[in-house]
Amino acid sequence: MKAVVTGGAGFIGSHLCDHLIAHGHEVLVLDDLxxxxxxxxxxxxxxxxxxxxxxxxxxxxxVRDVISECDTVFHLAAAVGVHTIVDKPLQSLRTNLHGTENVVEAAAARGARFLxxxxxxxxxxxxxxxxxxxxDRILGSPLKSRWSYAxxxxLDELVAYVYGEETGLPCVITRFFNIVGPRQTGRYGMVVPRFVGQALAGEPITVYGDGTQRRCFGSxxxxxxxxxxxMETPAAYNRAVNLGGLEEVTIRGLAERVVELTGSSSRIEYVSYEDAYGEGYEDMQRRMPDTALAGGLIGYKPQRRxxxxIG
Ligand code: NAD
Structure with missing residues (x-):
């Protein structure tokens, strides 16, 4: 595989690069850092x-230049993180929409597989x-404060579908659900590294909202x-596929688990969404994937608890 990874200097992208290189592939990263x-x-x-x-x-x-010699494009570059998206909704929209259009267009011109x-x-x-x-559930119900990202x-998904249908571009859409692991930074609002950082520093662990919201974290x-x-499974082409973990936890439970596992003396503090992100911020009470499709296509079964x- 001669792969291009956009966003390859990021958390998920850098692990993808490690994996591809370890498996004997060539990798070119495009990232604005x-x-x-x-x-x-x-x-x-x-x-x-x-x-x-x-x-x-x-x-x-x-983008055209970088993609001109590859056979596979993993498109991960995006404006991410709740703070980035809530603070700069239009800038995020521009990166995530026009940037994807550039990448998918170049992949189609090159005849490269696209994810x-x-x-x-x-x-x-x-x-x-x-x-x-x-x-029929896609974009079914707006999440006001993060709507530009969603x-x-x-739209990125739809653009990929259209390219797949109209040009025969082999394309895969992965819907990630709260992916966590080493190199993820808490700077942009990701909850697990933020809690771990606060616990290790002995600072209060700040839970936004009342902590009853539930999430599944995937490794x-x-x-x-x-x-x-x-990417190597033609039955997955032109499909959207959920990927994530299946162990559900409340955010309050997560904070308690982080305190216990790090042996920290930090106390847990509750901060309103308004104080954390400004007026009008909304969050989902629950978010849990069904990963049966990925299970059927590639035998996906998350192993890490x-x-x-956290450890
Ligand atoms: P990340 O911030 O670590 O990675 C994003 C990368 O894209 C960064 O390296 C950044 O520098 C780069 N980037 C941003 N704008 C760019 C631009 N205009 N040109 C070139 N590079 C640019 O975030 P991540 O968590 O690794 O996310 C990777 C992808 O997965 C993103 O598309 C994100 O939307 C998606 N995603 C992640 C999660 C998660 O739980 N981490 C959940 C859902 C979706």
Whole structure:
């Protein structure tokens, strides 16, 4: 495989690069280092099969150039993190919409297989048990404060579908549900690294809302092999596929678990959504994936438990 990974200097992207290189593939990363970092890739520097190009997916000419010699594109670059999205909704929309258009267009021109990282946020405020990939649920119910992110990712999915249908581009859409693991930073609002950082520093662990909201956290080490397998599975082409963990926990329970596992003396503090993110912020009470489709397509079965992930 000669792969391009956009957003490869980020949390998920850098683990994908490690996996691809370890399996004998060539990898070229395009990343503007806005939320990613070169240190995430320092273990690969000097490897003749690896290259990092610093630049933006908004630069159409650069995107074409970078993709001109590959056979596979993993498109992970995006404006991410609750703070980024709530503070700069239009800028996020632009990156996540126009950037994807540039990347998918270049992949189609090259005839390269294409995967786009989408998100559980496309399900909007849907609290049902085990969200399934049914198309009629996409963007079904707006989540006001993060709508620009959900809308752009939903549109990214549709653009990928259209390219797949109209040009025969082999394309896969992965909907990630709260993926966590090493190299994820708490700077942009991700809850697990933020809690662990606060616990290790002996600072209060700040739970937003009342902590009864429930989430399933998926290990990056479970989803990376799944991402690569989906790309190699023609039955997955032009489908959206959920990927995530299945162990559900309340955010309050997560905070307590982090305190216990780190042996911290931090106390847990509750902060209103309004104080954390500003007026009008909304969050989902529950978000849990149904991963039966990934199970059927590639035998996906998450192995890592929350304690392994935090540890
Ligand atoms: P991340 O911030 O670590 O990675 C995103 C990367 O994209 C960063 O390296 C950043 O520098 C890069 N980037 C941003 N704008 C860019 C631009 N204009 N041009 C080039 N590079 C740019 O976040 P992550 O958690 O690794 O997310 C990777 C992908 O997975 C994203 O598309 C995200 O929407 C999606 N996703 C992640 C999760 C999760 O739980 N982590 C959940 C749902 C979806």
């Amino acid at each position: 806005s939320t990613g970092s070169e240190t995430n890739l320092e273990q690969l520097s000097g490897n003749p099969d690896f290259e990092l190009v610093k630049g933006s997916i908004l630069d159409k000419t650069l 786009v990282a989408s998100t559980s946020e496309v399900y909007g405020k849907n609290d049902t048990d085990g969200l399934t990939e049914d198309a 809308a752009a990712k939903g 990056v080490f479970d989803i990376i092999p799944a991402v690569v397998k989906l 929350l304690d392994d992930i």
